[in-house]
Amino acid sequence: MAEYLFRDSPALLEVTGAKSSCVIGKNGKKYLDFNTGWGIGNSGWSNASIKLAIKSFNGPAYVAPYYYYARWEELAKKLVLLMPNRNYSCFRATGGTEAVEIALKISKAFNKREKFVAFDNAYHGQSLACMALVGLHKDKFGPYAENSCIRLQASSSEWEQTTLQTVEAIEKSDVCAFISEPIICNLGVIVPPISFFKEVKKACEKTGTVFIMDEVITGFGRTGKWFGFEHFGIEPDIITIAKAFSSGYSAIGAAIAKAKIAEAMRFDFSNYSSFGWHPLSVETAIANIDYVKKNCLVKKSEKSGEFLTEELAKFCKPEGKGLCIGFESKNPGIKKNCLKDGLIIAQFENRAMLFPPLEIEKNEMNKAVKIIKKNIC
Numbered sequence: 001m002a003e004y005l006f007r008d009s010p011a012l013l014e015v016t017g018a019k020s021s022c023v024i025g026k027n028g029k030k031y032l033d034f035n036t037g038w039g040i041g042n043s044g045w046s047n048a049s050i051k052l053a054i055k056s057f058n059g060p061a062y063v064a065p066y067y068y069y070a071r072w073e074e075l076a077k078k079l080v081l082l083m084p085n086r087n088y089s090c091f092r093a094t095g096g097t098e099a100v101e102i103a104l105k106i107s108k109a110f111n112k113r114e115k116f117v118a119f120d121n122a123y124h125g126q127s128l129a130c131m132a133l134v135g136l137h138k139d140k141f142g143p144y145a146e147n148s149c150i151r152l153q154a155s156s157s158e159w160e161q162t163t164l165q166t167v168e169a170i171e172k173s174d175v176c177a178f179i180s181e182p183i184i185c186n187l188g189v190i191v192p193p194i195s196f197f198k199e200v201k202k203a204c205e206k207t208g209t210v211f212i213m214d215e216v217i218t219g220f221g222r223t224g225k226w227f228g229f230e231h232f233g234i235e236p237d238i239i240t241i242a243k244a245f246s247s248g249y250s251a252i253g254a255a256i257a258k259a260k261i262a263e264a265m266r267f268d269f270s271n272y273s274s275f276g277w278h279p280l281s282v283e284t285a286i287a288n289i290d291y292v293k294k295n296c297l298v299k300k301s302e303k304s305g306e307f308l309t310e311e312l313a314k315f316c317k318p319e320g321k322g323l324c325i326g327f328e329s330k331n332p333g334i335k336k337n338c339l340k341d342g343l344i345i346a347q348f349e350n351r352a353m354l355f356p357p358l359e360i361e362k363n364e365m366n367k368a369v370k371i372i373k374k375n376i377c
């Protein structure tokens, strides 16, 4: 039989709809969504405000990147006002991989160096450059230019050593950029100590290495702050965003770079994205940011995160911030077992992860905790 749609593995679930914190499967079965597409649906599925923005949009079907479009400026201003100061500017992208690619390009244009420092086995996207950063599928898509990437080991018990190694690598070699998620969601939600990022940032400043925070999952209130880097008292040189930038209502991303670093890209055709910040996507992102602000989702994430963490701590060791939580599980089939019981969670090796919508109700958290408790061993 012809396979019209290629898949690398069988579909987890047939989805027919989604509302608030639930995904609806075949035959109307409801699943409590504590994954939200790996941290996409911060504002909840079927959000009336964002849907209204889409429905009432009456602007141009398309604007080519080389034109001026006022709503681009409005969105860029909204983003920059969320940064530590106003000396940042935005590059338009369609998603996370493209945002990270742009961040790497900006870094190269800025200091003309070759090496990147990233966490081994982490995740920053599916392009060859993003995969090379972390060694993803080296056996299938390699060889990568190995001597252009220094890969760190993230281990919650060895941060002192990791800090020393990272600082040494940055100070000794000709490193173009350091890149990491502030809270490493793609390794099972690992929270580095404040001293790690502070020391690494100091080394970057000393050597002219670009410090990139990949906020594709951790952005827009996920961790109980607008952005994950705020937990560490650092000022990144470049921030990459996507996913919850639109809460899933459109494909949109951005690299937000310090203006003096962004200057290095001021040459013809340094970056181009036909669909980066498509007019309809811009409307969804603006509506989403306004919704997050108006409904205090960042605070709600912090509060609900505290509650969920306390409940989980009664039978496991949760790690994370806000509604970005990971914990170890002895059951390799925890994700599948929870799904059978009507709960969608994420899993990376022996760690389960929770990224529910930020307006999750207490009774929904209690229900999820019950299912997790049943399936954790």
Ligand SMILES: Cc1ncc(COP(=O)(O)O)c(C=O)c1O
Pocket (backbone or CB within 6 Å): 038, 095, 096, 097, 098, 100, 123, 124, 125, 126, 181, 186, 214, 215, 216, 217, 242, 243
């Ligand atoms: C931290 C991080 N960076 C980048 C990406 C790539 O984003 P996208 O799938 O939108 O290309 C992801 C996707 O999961 C991610 O988690």
